Amino acid sequence: METILKSKITCPNCGHKKVEDMPTNACQFFYECENCKTVLKPNEGDCCVYCSYGSVPCPPIQENKNCC
Numbered sequence: 001m002e003t004i005l006k007s008k009i010t011c012p013n014c015g016h017k018k019v020e021d022m023p024t025n026a027c028q029f030f031y032e033c034e035n036c037k038t039v040l041k042p043n044e045g046d047c048c049v050y051c052s053y054g055s056v057p058c059p060p061i062q063e064n065k066n067c068c
Contacts, residue, residue, distance in 0.1 A: 003062050007054035013038040022050050024059050027067055 005024065009031060010017045016035035022028070027048040031040045043052040047067035050058045060067040 001062075003059045004056045005059065007050045007056040007058075009040075009049065009053045010055075011036060011038060011040065012053065020050075020054075022054075022056075022058055027058065027060075 005022055006019050007022050008017050008019045011033040014033065014036040016033055018034065020031075028050065029042060029048060031049040031053070032038070033040065040049050040053055042048050046052040047061065048058050050056065051061060051067070056062070058067055
């Protein structure tokens with residue numbers, strides 16, 4: 001299965017959506033919504049903002065590896 005490197009992040013505060021490239025060498029713990037400027041952090045139990053707010057989980061999770 002091919003690893004997907006793009007994910008659409010949806011801001012839980014304002015609903016703004018944007019497709020972003022996910023890093024393959026690090027977890028992204030913070031993400032600032034370009035619309036409302038809210039700084040997103042992962043939900044409890046998730047390793048990064050893509051696992052919490054993205055349409056696709058981060059590459060390590062897709063590959064059944066530990067994230068960060």
